[in-house]
Amino acid sequence: MKNVKDYITIDPEILGGQPVFYGTRVTIESLFDHLENGVTLDEFLGDFPSVSKENAIAVIEIAAKIMSSKDIQKLYETAA
Template identity: 25%
Template sequence: MKYPLIVSDVDILGGKPCIKGTRISVQLILEWIASGATIQDIVSKYPHLSVESIQQAILYASDAMKNEIIIEVQHSNAA
């Protein structure tokens, strides 16, 4: 298993990928990082998380986006 600290369980947050043993989603970790928090800030606020678990969450998200393709679609105003 590439990311043993990241799990997905339909009974926890509807199956969103989370840090194992928590209800803290990978998405939430990314939102904290995007808002300016450092890994150390997150660990200080949530001491039950490890630096490794946060790093795995970031790497998991990065891997999930590797083959993501964004296609911009323009809608016509013609009726």
């Protein structure tokens, strides 16, 4: 897997620093909002053609690794 920064950009000049897919203005949050609401990955990609399927899958895999990390409590405390 590449570096997280190859998939996700956090820049105060882009949407006030919200995490977005690298090279786009599409927020990472929008992917998970769509999935939570029953929208398929392919439908999401149709709505946001600037996001590649590879990048979307990589972000989902990154989230899965974070959520299954043995250090999830430390991550939570850092984010809180």
